[in-house]
Amino acid sequence: MKYFELQHTDLNVSQIALGCMRISEMQLEEVETLIEKALSLGINFFDHADIYGNGKCEELFGQALAKHPEWRDQMIIQTKCGIVRKQRYDFSKEHILSCVNESLKRLQVDYIDIVLLHRPDALCDPEEVAQAFNQLIDEGKVRYIGVSNHTPGEIELLQSYLADPLIINQLQLSIVHSYLIDSSITLNMSTPYSIERSAGVLDYCRLKKITIQPWSPLQATREEGSFIDNPHYEELNKVLDRLAKKYLVNKSAIAIAWLLRHPAHMQPIVGTTSIQHLQELAEASKVTLTRQEWYDLYLASGKILP
Numbered sequence: 297m298k299y300f301e302l303q304h305t306d307l308n309v310s311q312i313a314l315g316c317m318r319i320s321e322m323q324l325e326e327v328e329t330l331i332e333k334a335l336s337l338g339i340n341f342f343d344h345a346d347i348y349g350n351g352k353c354e355e356l357f358g359q360a361l362a363k364h365p366e367w368r369d370q371m372i373i374q375t376k377c378g379i380v381r382k383q384r385y386d387f388s389k390e391h392i393l394s395c396v397n398e399s400l401k402r403l404q405v406d407y408i409d410i411v412l413l414h415r416p417d418a419l420c421d422p423e424e425v426a427q428a429f430n431q432l433i434d435e436g437k438v439r440y441i442g443v444s445n446h447t448p449g450e451i452e453l454l455q456s457y458l459a460d461p462l463i464i465n466q467l468q469l470s471i472v473h474s475y476l477i478d479s480s481i482t483l484n485m486s487t488p489y490s491i492e493r494s495a496g497v498l499d500y501c502r503l504k505k506i507t508i509q510p511w512s513p514l515q516a517t518r519e520e521g522s523f524i525d526n527p528h529y530e531e532l533n534k535v536l537d538r539l540a541k542k543y544l545v546n547k548s549a550i551a552i553a554w555l556l557r558h559p560a561h562m563q564p565i566v567g568t569t570s571i572q573h574l575q576e577l578a579e580a581s582k583v584t585l586t587r588q589e590w591y592d593l594y595l596a597s598g599k600i601l602p
């Protein structure tokens with residue numbers, strides 16, 4: 297596993313992080329085995345949200361941690377707040393404070409390394425967000441802060457009120473779901489890929505040294521699930537297979553290597569619950585795709601180069 301220093305922090309983080317959104321149906325022992333495997337592969341970064349499994353994901357993780365307190369110092373724990381499922385997004389001071397306090401209890405930890413605002417709240421008052429974050433940082437409950445699914449404008453506005461830098465923007469990105477990249481490649485053309493969905497967030501984050509964490513790095517669409525071995529993505533799987541054979545890794549590792557090859561130094565969040573899949577994915581860290589291979593994968597997913 298390779299590591300890098302998260303910008304604006306003293307945290308040395310693994311290139312690949314484990315997302316814990318899908319662990320709610322697992323037995324505690326299985327969660328323990330998954331975390332143990334991740335740590336043994338060198339993965340030291342774990343992503344949560346208060347809403348994953350309605351709190352069950354943090355709860356199971358916390359129970360595993362309580363059985364292995366020695367793990368806490370080896371890991372960086374990130375969680376998110378701000379979504380009240382199917383009702384509203386809520387960045388009020390009161391809601392942020394109560395979410396983080398509940399997450400601390402469920403995770404059974406004294407502090408959370410990084411807290412992200414999960415999705416932009418249309419009614420966000422940045423002054424309230426700043427009050428909540430300042431309090432949590434002053435109390436030693438949170439070390440660093442960031443956002444998820446936020447535009448450059450939203451980040452600028454928030455940042456202008458905050459004492460501490462926003463260090464992360466977690467965004468959906470995979471070879472197939474590559475809107476953050478497509479609109480730049482096809483700027484000002486009539487193709488649908490030219491439609492600007494990203495608000496230039498990729499370049500903005502690079503400029504501001506905000507680390508991008510691609511979420512769902514193996515997913516095509518919500519309906520289709522993963523593009524790995526998916527017959528709708530035959531051409532892509534052919535190229536993944538060719539490169540997997542060249543680099544002696546699995547196809548999923550090549551899909552993660554595609555994200556790692558981007559010069560923005562992104563930190564993909566993989567969401568597998570399978571020990572075998574995790575082991576295969578971790579191998580991405582040893583693959584550096586050539587420029588041509590990166591473009592071969594991009595084209596094989598159906599995109600165009602004008």
Ligand SMILES: NC(=O)c1ccc[n+]([C@@H]2O[C@H](COP(=O)([O-])OP(=O)(O)OC[C@H]3O[C@@H](n4cnc5c(N)ncnc54)[C@H](OP(=O)(O)O)[C@@H]3O)[C@@H](O)[C@H]2O)c1
Pocket residue numbers: 314315316317318343344414444445466467510511512513514515522524548565566567568569570573574577
């Ligand atoms: N910020 C946000 O708005 C947001 C939204 C969604 C997710 N996230 C974060 O991103 C993380 C990752 O999202 P995700 O779970 O959708 O990511 P993912 O890694 O793209 O997808 C994982 C899913 O793909 C399956 N899969 C199929 N073939 C696989 C293969 N060969 N190797 C590995 N997995 C394979 C996994 O099944 P198995 O379990 O059987 O391997 C699992 O169900 C989440 O855990 C969460 O932390 C953030």
